[in-house]
Amino acid sequence: MTESSRSPRGHWIFAAFYRRLCDVTDRAGFAKVRASLLADATGDVLEIGAGTGGNLPHYVHADRVFLVEPDPAMRKTLAAKVARAAVPAEIASGSAEQTPYADDRFDTVVATLVFCTVDDLDRAAAEAKRVLKPGGTLLFVEHVGAGEPKARRTQERVEPAWKRLFGGCHLTRDPVAALERAGFTGITVDPLPVGRASGPARPIIRGSARA
Numbered sequence: 001m002t003e004s005s006r007s008p009r010g011h012w013i014f015a016a017f018y019r020r021l022c023d024v025t026d027r028a029g030f031a032k033v034r035a036s037l038l039a040d041a042t043g044d045v046l047e048i049g050a051g052t053g054g055n056l057p058h059y060v061h062a063d064r065v066f067l068v069e070p071d072p073a074m075r076k077t078l079a080a081k082v083a084r085a086a087v088p089a090e091i092a093s094g095s096a097e098q099t100p101y102a103d104d105r106f107d108t109v110v111a112t113l114v115f116c117t118v119d120d121l122d123r124a125a126a127e128a129k130r131v132l133k134p135g136g137t138l139l140f141v142e143h144v145g146a147g148e149p150k151a152r153r154t155q156e157r158v159e160p161a162w163k164r165l166f167g168g169c170h171l172t173r174d175p176v177a178a179l180e181r182a183g184f185t186g187i188t189v190d191p192l193p194v195g196r197a198s199g200p201a202r203p204i205i206r207g208s209a210r211a
């Protein structure tokens with residue numbers, strides 16, 4: 001999603017809604033998913049699409065965290081969390097498709113619930129690969145297109161409205177295929193248990209990949 005794809009008012013409404021949604025889902029168990037994924041985030045970490053900073057409290061082994069978040073309203077909430085973070089952290093300009101960093105800059109790249117929303121999934125995957133050191137790790141959590149035909153048809157039907165409601169989020173994407181196309185290796189994928197509350201945004205997977 002580009003900055004221009006939502007009105008300024010839309011930005012603030014979605015950011016406020018997303019912050020509350022995050023609080024609810026984190027309390028309902030997603031905080032544990034974040035904590036377990038990010039226990040493996042080491043060294044210099046780039047997080048793409050950091051949103052309202054839900055991952056920040058869980059960087060316990062990182063040296064420094066760099067956060068890319070193109071939405072100005074999300075970034076405002078993020079800035080308040082960065083100021084209180086236990087790990088050194090800074091917000092950067094750019095997007096998942098184009099970050100301001102040199103090749104081979106990071107030990108870890110993190111993307112949670114972001115590949116569903118970026119404008120160009122292949123470019124975002126290629127950019128994550130570019131900025132990772134050879135052998136560096138991408139950690140991700142994502143909801144993906146359903147394999148089961150009936151669930152898939154539902155996703156396809158509701159996706160246009162879903163995208164408008166949830167800041168450009170797609171329901172039918174296949175981020176793992178994009179990571180393969182970008183040249184990542186050693187891709188691991190684990191399904192996460194999900195309840196009905198996630199609606200059509202499932203299955204949800206947690207994974208890692210090596211640059």
Ligand SMILES: C[S@@+](CC[C@H](N)C(=O)[O-])C[C@H]1O[C@@H](n2cnc3c(N)ncnc32)[C@H](O)[C@@H]1O
Binds near residue numbers: 001112
């Ligand atoms: C569903 S939220 C996830 C936020 C956060 N990662 C989390 O786990 O709570 C999706 C985020 O991706 C951001 N985003 C959208 N398009 C982006 C892009 N092209 N590059 C980077 N981030 C993007 C949105 O602004 C939003 O903050």
